[in-house]
Amino acid sequence: MELDAVMLARIQFAFTVAFHIIFPAFTIGLASWLVVLEFRWLRTGDLLYKHLFKFWAKVFAVSFGLGVVSGIVMSYQFGTNWSGYADFTGNILGPVIAYEVITAFFLEAAFLGIMLFGWEKVGKRLHFFATCMVALGTLLSSFWITSANSWMQTPAGYAIENGMAVPVNWWEIIFNPSFPNRYFHLIVGMYLTTAFAIAGMSAYMLLRAKRQGGDDPERIAGAKSSLSMAMWFAAIFAPIQIVLGDLQGLAVLDQQPTKLAAIEANWETRRGVPLVIFAIPDDEAEKNHLELAIPKLGSIILAHDPDGEIPGLKDVPKELRPPVFPVFWSFRIMVGIGFLMLFLGLWSLWLRRKKRLYDHELFLKACLVMTPSGFAAVVFGWFTAEIGRQPWVVYGLLHRDDAVSPTVNAPTIAASLATFVIVYALIFGAGTYYLVKLLRRGPDPVELARGDDLARKPKRPFSLPEESLAGPPGHASDPDTGREPAEHRRREEP
Amino acid sequence: MTGFELPANLSGMALWLPLVWAGIIAFAVAMYVLLDGFDLGIGILFTSAENDNWRDRMMLSVAPIWDFNETWLILGGAGLFAVFHLAYAMLMPALYVPIIVMLIALIFRGVAFEFRFKAETSKHWWDKSFHYGSILATFAQGVVLGAFVQGFATNGRQFTGGTWDFLTPFSIMTGFALIAGYALLGATWLVMKTTGELELWARRQAMRYVLLTVGAMAIVSLWVPFLDTGIRERWFSFPNLLYLAPVPVITALVAIQLWFAVKRNLRYWPFFLSMGLFLLGYAGLGVSLFPNIVPPDVTIWEASNTPSSQIFTLIGFSFSLPATLIYTGYAYWVFRGKVAEDVESSGYH
Numbered sequence: 001m002e003l004d005a006v007m008l009a010r011i012q013f014a015f016t017v018a019f020h021i022i023f024p025a026f027t028i029g030l031a032s033w034l035v036v037l038e039f040r041w042l043r044t045g046d047l048l049y050k051h052l053f054k055f056w057a058k059v060f061a062v063s064f065g066l067g068v069v070s071g072i073v074m075s076y077q078f079g080t081n082w083s084g085y086a087d088f089t090g091n092i093l094g095p096v097i098a099y100e101v102i103t104a105f106f107l108e109a110a111f112l113g114i115m116l117f118g119w120e121k122v123g124k125r126l127h128f129f130a131t132c133m134v135a136l137g138t139l140l141s142s143f144w145i146t147s148a149n150s151w152m153q154t155p156a157g158y159a160i161e162n163g164m165a166v167p168v169n170w171w172e173i174i175f176n177p178s179f180p181n182r183y184f185h186l187i188v189g190m191y192l193t194t195a196f197a198i199a200g201m202s203a204y205m206l207l208r209a210k211r212q213g214g215d216d217p218e219r220i221a222g223a224k225s226s227l228s229m230a231m232w233f234a235a236i237f238a239p240i241q242i243v244l245g246d247l248q249g250l251a252v253l254d255q256q257p258t259k260l261a262a263i264e265a266n267w268e269t270r271r272g273v274p275l276v277i278f279a280i281p282d283d284e285a286e287k288n289h290l291e292l293a294i295p296k297l298g299s300i301i302l303a304h305d306p307d308g309e310i311p312g313l314k315d316v317p318k319e320l321r322p323p324v325f326p327v328f329w330s331f332r333i334m335v336g337i338g339f340l341m342l343f344l345g346l347w348s349l350w351l352r353r354k355k356r357l358y359d360h361e362l363f364l365k366a367c368l369v370m371t372p373s374g375f376a377a378v379v380f381g382w383f384t385a386e387i388g389r390q391p392w393v394v395y396g397l398l399h400r401d402d403a404v405s406p407t408v409n410a411p412t413i414a415a416s417l418a419t420f421v422i423v424y425a426l427i428f429g430a431g432t433y434y435l436v437k438l439l440r441r442g443p444d445p446v447e448l449a450r451g452d453d454l455a456r457k458p459k460r461p462f463s464l465p466e467e468s469l470a471g472p473p474g475h476a477s478d479p480d481t482g483r484e485p486a487e488h489r490r491r492e493e494p
Numbered sequence: 495m496t497g498f499e500l501p502a503n504l505s506g507m508a509l510w511l512p513l514v515w516a517g518i519i520a521f522a523v524a525m526y527v528l529l530d531g532f533d534l535g536i537g538i539l540f541t542s543a544e545n546d547n548w549r550d551r552m553m554l555s556v557a558p559i560w561d562f563n564e565t566w567l568i569l570g571g572a573g574l575f576a577v578f579h580l581a582y583a584m585l586m587p588a589l590y591v592p593i594i595v596m597l598i599a600l601i602f603r604g605v606a607f608e609f610r611f612k613a614e615t616s617k618h619w620w621d622k623s624f625h626y627g628s629i630l631a632t633f634a635q636g637v638v639l640g641a642f643v644q645g646f647a648t649n650g651r652q653f654t655g656g657t658w659d660f661l662t663p664f665s666i667m668t669g670f671a672l673i674a675g676y677a678l679l680g681a682t683w684l685v686m687k688t689t690g691e692l693e694l695w696a697r698r699q700a701m702r703y704v705l706l707t708v709g710a711m712a713i714v715s716l717w718v719p720f721l722d723t724g725i726r727e728r729w730f731s732f733p734n735l736l737y738l739a740p741v742p743v744i745t746a747l748v749a750i751q752l753w754f755a756v757k758r759n760l761r762y763w764p765f766f767l768s769m770g771l772f773l774l775g776y777a778g779l780g781v782s783l784f785p786n787i788v789p790p791d792v793t794i795w796e797a798s799n800t801p802s803s804q805i806f807t808l809i810g811f812s813f814s815l816p817a818t819l820i821y822t823g824y825a826y827w828v829f830r831g832k833v834a835e836d837v838e839s840s841g842y843h
Binding site for chain 2: 094101166434
């Protein structure tokens with residue numbers, strides 16, 4: 001592997017995007033989870049939900065902040081390292097990404113402020129509306145960006161003029177062939193990621209209570225309720241995700257045969273191919289070492305026919321094939337995690353029937369181990385899709401050698417890559433540390449949260465304008481305590 | 495006005511769409527500079543504040559809104575990609591180093607909002623991260639501005655210059671000028687949003703940065719005609735001189751008003767006059783560079799995307815942009831008023 005400008009730019013993109021995707025993978029699910037919690041609080045009036053909301057909102061805020069700052073890097077990197085790509089696709093993907101900013105980013109950002117800081121500034125309904133808008137923003141954002149990425153996988157609705165892609169039909173561009181399926185696959189994957197993170201976290205609290213011989217009863221109630229909701233979700237959506245993944249496989253067979261051949265490490269086009277369980281694919285020798293395979297199963301799964309024809313890698317010249325090893329293994333890790341999720345979902349249904357969901361130690365430990373599983377599945381799924389597309393940046397249209405910035409040289413990219421690696425290690429190391437700290441502490445006991453509600457409510461983050469106008473500039477409202485005078489405190493929660 | 499001509503070979507949509515879009519992008523950049531300007535400015539002033547309570551209040555005054563202030567920056571980048579993608583593809587490689595520096599600095603200051611309130615022993619590190627991140631991001635933006643005024647070496651559809659072309663005494667000067675300017679916006683924002691000793695301190699800072707900002711604007715304005723660009727003819731040829739003479743005069747008047755507004759303890763005027771000062775400088779820049787989007791050679795018409803891309807994006811923007819302005823305006827209104835001095839009451843951290 002030669003470390004030229006193209007390779008370095010690819011490493012930089014893969015590195016920054018893999019870091020970035022972890023946070024949206026979490027926040028997209030969390031935003032909807034917050035909507036559910038606040039909805040249940042408003043419906044039942046049970047403070048347990050409000051208090052869970054406040055806890056998960058803090059986790060959301062940290063993850064969202066990390067997602068935003070790592071996302072800004074992405075939006076400029078298209079131009080800095082990949083100006084050939086920016087020039088080729090700008091007419092088509094520029095508008096799609098601009099739509100993401102204008103419909104999603106502002107929505108999320110504006111209502112996030114109200115959701116986090118607005119408890120005493122707006123009414124309950126409006127606060128709930130803000131939470132819904134944040135969730136809607138996350139879904140819209142992934143809509144547009146998945147559409148843009150899918151267009152790079154299966155370009156449609158375009159013409160080539162003067163060596164650039166120009167739009168012909170916007171509907172076909174946005175709803176390009178691979179987009180709808182990939183969008184649902186991604187969203188369900190991100191929801192499952194969040195569900196398993198919540199389940200793992202709740203299992204941790206239950207295990208800890210067990211080990212310590214007890215905990216605040218309402219905190220335990222919160223953990224049980226969260227675990228139950230998360231496992232319902234897993235039991236329903238893990239099988240759906242496997243079906244969506246299967247549909248995705250059929251689509252790739254049709255749309256990107258070379259990628260499919262790499263996923264299956266299938267070198268020759270043939271009928272009745274086996275399913276390769278284990279292999280060490282060798283790009284040079286064009287064969288698999290140590291192959292372990294089940295006859296015919298590959299064709300059955302991929303083409304839904306035991307004699308179905310599966311394309312082979314040798315159909316295209318060597319230089320137009322993706323590296324097989326990472327595609328083959330990323331895919332298997334993702335699928336393996338998917339089946340583990342399915343297994344845990346089914347197990348939870350069984351335990352629920354036996355009424356042992358909250359105290360079966362082995363199950364809780366399994367949930368704890370599965371906490372980061374969704375993140376791994378999302379990242380490896382992403383690797384499968386993106387490495388499988390190589391060497392094309394836009395499938396069949398734009399080769400990566402033509403996509404890179406022609407005048408930016410390898411040392412410059414190497415320097416910026418090294419900087420990103422160090423900065424991300426620092427920042428995301430600290431971010432993970434604070435998240436773990438938050439999660440280990442868990443929600444404050446409900447009693448405290450209730451006290452919090454009564455005692456802290458009158459003190460507002462921002463005083464009302466009419467009060468602050470009373471008095472000369474620079475006046476302190478109450479020199480002794482630095483607080484607003486007590487008689488000005490008002491607005492008990494209804 | 496002389497100094498440029500509308501392209502004679504274009505008419506109809508191909509002529510006016512790029513003009514409309516140049517207006518929209520100029521608007522987005524102005525929003526970014528004004529809005530993220532004041533919260534970057536708070537970062538610049540951050541470590542000179544006397545105590546932790548002041549710093550907490552400074553941060554809380556922008557915590558609910560900084561995120562969408564920064565979203566205007568993404569809109570600037572994405573808008574450029576959407577309708578002037580050639581400019582995007584030429585400018586990003588040319589501005590590689592300052593853009594990367596800015597992004598990294600913005601990461602450090604952005605995460606400080608969340609981390610600082612969660613940290614205990616390491617709180618002072620996040621203070622520094624916020625402070626130096628803000629200074630560096632501002633300086634990088636100022637350098638980008640200077641590089642933009644200087645112009646870029648281009649040929650056809652590519653940037654042909656070197657990695658360090660952007661770095662000149664002039665662009666370093668504009669980098670410092672922007673630090674003074676953002677600090678002024680931050681100080682006058684604090685005048686509006688805080689009380690007590692902190693407000694009095696913010697007023698003293700505001701006075702200091704009015705002088706520094708006006709001085710920096712004067713130096714940059716006098717320097718520009720000596721750069722080897724067409725900007726001198728734009729300003730100093732006849733009859734342009736007559737049309738444009740009011741710009742520096744109004745700027746001077748606004749600066750004087752601003753000085754007295756801070757001095758006379760007015761609450762809102764210092765901030766709005768500071769924004770006015772920025773807008774005047776921005777207008778001067780527009781007059782100097784129009785209609786180039788990659789100075790000195792590439793115009794908005796040459797860099798524009800196909801009409802279909804521009805129209806498709808324009809349809810979305812004509813609904814979304816007003817909606818965005820309404821709900822971001824609403825968010826500002828929700829968080830109006832001064833920040834309480836007791837930071838424990840924020841109810842969030």
